[in-house]
Amino acid sequence: MDKVHTSIPLCFPDNFEWDRGSGTLVKKRKARGKLVVCEDALQILRSIDGPICPIAVTGPARCGKSYIASQMVESRPHDCVFKTSGIWMSTDMFKKKLRKGVEVTVFVMDTEGLGAYDAYSEDDLQMFSLVSLLASVLVYNSRGSMTVHDIKNLRWVGTLGNVINVDEVGKGTKSKVKDFIKFFPNVMWLLCDVSMTFSISPGDEEIEVDIKDYILEEVLKLEEETGDGDDRVKEGNTYRNALLKSFPVFDAFKLSTPSIDINVLANMHKEETRSKLDKDFLAEVDGLLGRLAILMKPKKAWPYVGNIHGKQFAELLKEYVSEFSSSGGVLNIRSIGSRVVETLLNDVHEKAFDKYTSKMDEFLKSVLPCPNHEVVYKHKTCLDRAMQYFNVKSKYIKDSDSLSIYRKKLLERIAVYSDDGLTCVGGHLKTSLASNVKQSDVFCKKIVDDLFKEKLKPLMDYCEEDDTGQSIDVESAINDVETEYKKRARGPQIWHVYKTELAEDQENVEELMRSLKIEKEKIMHLSWKDDIVEQKKGIANDREESIAAILSQVNQLLKSHPGLANELQILIAQSKEESKKQEKELMKKHDCTD
Ligand SMILES: Nc1nc2c(ncn2[C@@H]2O[C@H](COP(=O)(O)OP(=O)(O)OP(=O)(O)O)[C@@H](O)[C@H]2O)c(=O)[nH]1
Ligand SMILES: [Mg+2]
Numbered sequence: 399m400d401k402v403h404t405s406i407p408l409c410f411p412d413n414f415e416w417d418r419g420s421g422t423l424v425k426k427r428k429a430r431g432k433l434v435v436c437e438d439a440l441q442i443l444r445s446i447d448g449p450i451c452p453i454a455v456t457g458p459a460r461c462g463k464s465y466i467a468s469q470m471v472e473s474r475p476h477d478c479v480f481k482t483s484g485i486w487m488s489t490d491m492f493k494k495k496l497r498k499g500v501e502v503t504v505f506v507m508d509t510e511g512l513g514a515y516d517a518y519s520e521d522d523l524q525m526f527s528l529v530s531l532l533a534s535v536l537v538y539n540s541r542g543s544m545t546v547h548d549i550k551n552l553r554w555v556g557t558l559g560n561v562i563n564v565d566e567v568g569k570g571t572k573s574k575v576k577d578f579i580k581f582f583p584n585v586m587w588l589l590c591d592v593s594m595t596f597s598i599s600p601g602d603e604e605i606e607v608d609i610k611d612y613i614l615e616e617v618l619k620l621e622e623e624t625g626d627g628d629d630r631v632k633e634g635n636t637y638r639n640a641l642l643k644s645f646p647v648f649d650a651f652k653l654s655t656p657s658i659d660i661n662v663l664a665n666m667h668k669e670e671t672r673s674k675l676d677k678d679f680l681a682e683v684d685g686l687l688g689r690l691a692i693l694m695k696p697k698k699a700w701p702y703v704g705n706i707h708g709k710q711f712a713e714l715l716k717e718y719v720s721e722f723s724s725s726g727g728v729l730n731i732r733s734i735g736s737r738v739v740e741t742l743l744n745d746v747h748e749k750a751f752d753k754y755t756s757k758m759d760e761f762l763k764s765v766l767p768c769p770n771h772e773v774v775y776k777h778k779t780c781l782d783r784a785m786q787y788f789n790v791k792s793k794y795i796k797d798s799d800s801l802s803i804y805r806k807k808l809l810e811r812i813a814v815y816s817d818d819g820l821t822c823v824g825g826h827l828k829t830s831l832a833s834n835v836k837q838s839d840v841f842c843k844k845i846v847d848d849l850f851k852e853k854l855k856p857l858m859d860y861c862e863e864d865d866t867g868q869s870i871d872v873e874s875a876i877n878d879v880e881t882e883y884k885k886r887a888r889g890p891q892i893w894h895v896y897k898t899e900l901a902e903d904q905e906n907v908e909e910l911m912r913s914l915k916i917e918k919e920k921i922m923h924l925s926w927k928d929d930i931v932e933q934k935k936g937i938a939n940d941r942e943e944s945i946a947a948i949l950s951q952v953n954q955l956l957k958s959h960p961g962l963a964n965e966l967q968i969l970i971a972q973s974k975e976e977s978k979k980q981e982k983e984l985m986k987k988h989d990c991t992d
Contacts, residue, residue: 446708459511767889838889
C-alpha cells in the first residue's frame with residue numbers, strides 16, 4: 399500500500415517526477431522546463447466539499463518557509479512536512495469557523511524559494527503569481543529586518559501586473575484593480591530572526607510601534623520622486639503601490655531568532671529540536687497563528703465565482719498551470735475564470751441530471767405501467783430535487799448568463815413541452831411516458847389473452863360441444879370478463895386495448911353464440927320437418943290401407959247388396975274426414991303450417 403503522505407506537490411517543475419510510493423519528487427536528467435500538476439493532489443483537492451481557505455507561504459529561498467508552513471498545520475506536526483520544489487500542500491486539513499460564520503477547510507501550501515540558485519527569475523515570478531492567485535492568505539516570509547533599502551525584495555509583487563491579465567480578450571475594456579482586488583489574498587509579511595523593536599518618529603519623539611506600522615510608515619510609504627532619472631525611487635514606488643494595492647489586507651509580523659545555537663537552527667525541522675527552541679520564539683509562533691486566523695477568508699476566484707470549493711480550486715490550478723506553459727508566461731484570469739465556470743456548470747448540470755434520472759428510473763422500474771399522471775407527479779418531485787441540487791451546487795457562481803444557459807439546458811434535458819404547454823414533446827419525461835404506453839399496451843394485451851383463455855374460450859368450447867339446446871348466459875359471462883379486465887388492467891392503454899382487443903373478442907363470442915343458436919334452431923326445425931314427413935308417410939300409409947280396406951268392403955257389399963250405393967258414398971266420405979283430422983293434429987302439435 400502507498401504511504402500516507404503528510405504533504406503532496408500541487409505542481410512541480412517538469413525536471414522532476416512524482417513518486418507516489420516514497421512521497422518524493424525524483425529529479426530527472428533534464429533542464430527545468432514548465433510546471434506540471436500532480437493528479438494525486440488534484441484528487442485530494444476535489445474531495446473537499448465546501449468553502450476552502452488555502453494559506454500559502456512564499457518568499458526568498460532558505461529563510462524558514464517550510465518550517466513555519468509546518469507550524470501552521472493543525473494539529474502541529476513535530477517534523478517539517480514540506481520538501482519544496484514547486485508548490486506543496488499539506489494533506490492534513492482542518493476546519494475553521496470564520497468571523498462571518500462560514501466554515502472553511504484550511505490547508506497550507508509551501509513554495510520553493512524565490513531566487514533559488516537553479517531557478518530563473520521568470521520561474522520565480524510564475525511561482526509568486528500562482529500562489530497569489532491560489533491563496534486566501536499569502537505569507538511572505540523573509541529573514542532579517544526590512545529597511546527602505548531592501549525594497550527590491552518586493553519585486554515579485556511589483557511585476558505581478560505583467561503576468562496577470564484581467565481584461566476581456568478581444569475587447570477594449572480595461573478592468574480596474576478594485577474589480578478584482580477582493581479575490582486576491584490577504585497578505586502577511588513575516589520577518590524572521592528579528593529581535594529588535596521598531597519605532598517611528600512622527601514628531602520630535604520616537605514611538606515604539608508594531609512592525610506592521612513600522613513597515614507601512616517607513617518601508618511602504620511612497621518616496622517623493624524628485625524628477626529626472628530617479629529610477630530607483632520610481633521602481634521602489636511601483637513595488638510599494640503593487641503590494642498595497644494588489645492585496646486587500648496588509649499585515650506584518652516578526653519572529654525572533656529561534657535559538658543562538660547554530661546546530662539547533664540547522665535542524666529546526668526535526669522533532670527532537672522543538673524542546674531546544676527558545677520559549678519566546680515558540681510563544682511568538684503562537685501569536686503568529688492567532689494573527690493569521692484573523693486574515694483567513696474563504697477563497698474566491700475572479701471574475702465569476704464566489705466561494706470556491708476544492709473541486710473548483712483543482713480546476714483553477716490546472717488551468718493556471720497549463721495557461722502558464724502555453725501562453726508564454728501571461729495569465730488571462732478572466733478567460734480562465736470563464737473556462738472554469740463552464741467546466742463547473744457542466745459538472746453540476748450532469749450531476750443534477752443524474753439525480754433526476756436515478757430517482758425517476760427507480761420509480762419507473764417499480765411502478766410501470768401506471769396512469770400517466772403518476773409519472774408526471776413523480777417527474778415533478780424529481781425535477782425539484784435536481785433543480786435544488788443545481789442551485790445549491792452553483793450558488794457560488796455569480797455568472798448569471800452562464801447559470802441561466804445551464805439551467806435551461808438541464809430543464810430541456812428533463813422535459814420539453816409543446817407551445818401550449820400541455821404536451822410533453824421531448825426530454826427524459828417523454829421517454830418515460832412513451833415507455834409507460836408501451837408497457838401498458840403489452841400488459842393489457844396479456845390480460846386480454848389471459849381472460850380469453852380463462853373465461854371466454856371454455857365458454858365457446860362448451861357451446862360448440864353442447865347440442866342439448868340448453869340456454870347459456872353469454873351476457874353475464876362477458877360482463878364478468880369486463881369487470882375482471884378493469885380490475886387487472888393498468889396504464890394509459892387500458893381503453894385502447896379494451897376497444898381494440900377485448901371488445902373484439904367479446905363481439906366474436908357473441909357472434910359465434912348467435913350463429914350457434916341459428917344453427918341449432920335450423921337443426922330443430924329440420925327434425926320437425928322430418929317428423930312431419932314421417933308422420934305424413936304414416937298417415938298416407940294408413941289412408942292407403944284404409945282405402946284398400948274400404949274398397950274391399952265396398953266390393954263385398956256390392957256383391958251381396960247391389961242396391962246399396964248410398965252406404966258406399968258415406969263410407970268414402972268418412973275415410974277422407976278421418977285422414978284430414980290426423981293431418982291437422984300433426985300440424986298443431988309442431989306449430990307448423992307446412
Ligand atoms: N535562523 C533561522 N533559521 C531557521 C528558521 N526557520 C528555519 N530555519 C532553518 O533554516 C533552514 C531552512 O529552513 P527551511 O524551513 O527549509 O527554509 P525554506 O525557506 O523552506 O528553504 P527553501 O525551501 O530551500 O527555500 C533550516 O536549516 C532550518 O532549520 C528561523 O526562523 N531562523
Ligand atoms: Mg522549503
